[in-house]
Amino acid sequence: MKFTIEKSNFLAGLNHVARVIAPNSLFEILKGIKLELNENVLVLKASDSLVSVEFSIDAYDDDKEIITIEEEGQVVLPSRNFIEIIRKAPTNLIEIETIDNNILVKSGKSEFNVKGYDANEYPEFPVISKEHSLTLDGKVFNDIIKETVFCTAPNDQRPILEGVNFTLNNKVLTATATDSYRLSRRQITLEEVADDKEFNLIIPRKALTYFQRMIEEGKDQVEIFYENNRIVLYYQNVVYTVLLISGNYPNTNKLIPTVFECTFVSNGRELFDAVDRVSLMSREDKDDIIKLIVKDNMLEISSQSKDLGSAVEEIKVESTLEEDVFEISVSGRYLKEAIYAIASEEIIVKFSGELTAFIVQPADYHRDIIELILPVRTY
């Protein structure tokens, strides 16, 4: 393999795929990045077994030559050091040549001879059937991830809850995540999808957070091909293959209350800031408890810590309560994260009882999103 490439294009590709690499991988070769140069395309590959990425760089960008190819071929390079070598290279054009498993890097008067891995030992990425697919707007997909992924269960609990459940039924795409103390559910109707198209997939958190970073701007379409145990996402010049979590995701619809004892509407930012301040006194306690009291269109938020002291704050809300007082205790962090995910100017909070899960939603229901939080028993 021998080629000359524009530094910035090469570096962008290397950095993109390197993010998926697990530095402590059990498989030495998965600490590397595979380069494949064939038919005017350089493909950079990296994988952590769960998520595999292929980043393509065309030799020509319109009429501009990005890669000058002298000889096709493939090699696996050690990612960490190699990226710094390219980043620090003194010239804009970088010459790469392989001799067996060694990679020669020339840039101006600087020459590196980098030990690589045997390309034949690099695992083949699985091939997926292209029978079933769905196209989503990148921004919409990114939003759905942001709105749900924070509610997945931490590692080492129930593996099935470590992913987000994506289902499609009657044109409605539903994304659900829960750690069994709280739940986030976002729904969206996809008008252009056939009525009878259906799926039920659990995408692991790690793949979603990685993917979210990669499509941050989210200006293009994401094409998703799915099978029982894996999905493949096409986004711009990159292909991501993801192993899914297998098993049956619990049916969470029955958990969502429909009758409410007390509701209030509040400015989202004001409520977030007040909860943020009051939880300064609770966040170091295991349960991170803050107390909410609704009364006369006022919400009192308070916390009490044996070691640190106490905090209390009042904000004006529009409440459905008239003479009564409604009181509930909740994790400060869960409430903050729910308000943040709702990201709405006005939010509505709906309580069905002092010991049952309550709902946080946009007050104008402009997005079909539900955040559900279980209160904390304090007695």
Add this chain to the structure above:
Amino acid sequence: MKFTIEKSNFLAGLNHVARVIAPNSLFEILKGIKLELNENVLVLKASDSLVSVEFSIDAYDDDKEIITIEEEGQVVLPSRNFIEIIRKAPTNLIEIETIDNNILVKSGKSEFNVKGYDANEYPEFPVISKEHSLTLDGKVFNDIIKETVFCTAPNDQRPILEGVNFTLNNKVLTATATDSYRLSRRQITLEEVADDKEFNLIIPRKALTYFQRMIEEGKDQVEIFYENNRIVLYYQNVVYTVLLISGNYPNTNKLIPTVFECTFVSNGRELFDAVDRVSLMSREDKDDIIKLIVKDNMLEISSQSKDLGSAVEEIKVESTLEEDVFEISVSGRYLKEAIYAIASEEIIVKFSGELTAFIVQPADYHRDIIELILPVRTY
């Protein structure tokens, strides 16, 4: 104690003094910040036993009222949480009131009751005699620290080498640091100082790096009062008291070579970048060895790693060598840090032998600074 204070002024003071606090201090009360409000000045105090800081906020800044005082007094507050409470306070004016050791913080509709410490248990800061003092330009002092402190020995080696030695003799201020593998010495003549003023002090690294951050802009004068075992620095509205390292700093003058076998002059930036690149292949090895070969006005820099591969780079230099070749091995990091400290467009490197210490200096000698590095034996 009861007062109202501008949020931004209070926060600046709290952040400034908090940086000195050791979060794992053995003395619980040293995790706190002491407030003393007397005679129209609020003083914030913090200490890690080695460095103690006093930050003063005047009640009036010209005609503008910064603090409205209702009652003088003192209290010790828990630094970490308290600073966040002030940072997140919703209003620009913050009301502070103490009740025993509790601190009430009011800002708009937000109220905190923070548990503090007993102010009587906070240690008194030592008082220094004002007999001996020296005034230095803040920027000059900052430069001297930057040029020397990186050569101090790491912790748990010879305690005396964990500081920078500052001496004054015949108007010449000398700052020296060495970890016994390399040395940095900066001298400056202070014309306005009396001929017979003398000192010999070892200021601990921790105090210098902390102080460096604090005077970063360095636009004012630093007034330094010194005694045998401590110094007190006055800078703007802040007073720093520092315990010195006791003992006799080694005489390092005899280590500096005066006869040279080979010297070269190079562009500082070019040399730094080349060494930076080549040491990508050596930096993970314990000795971090790069090899320098001077020949025919060319410098070849190379490195070799059993695991990673090799690197080589040539740069043009002006050398005093004619037909010979001069070869030496050196730690890549030490050489990079020396060039960085010299911070000169052109630098001169002076070798007295392949196994003896060599010198890095500004080629135009515009500052009296010497970086000395011991080579690495490779056989």
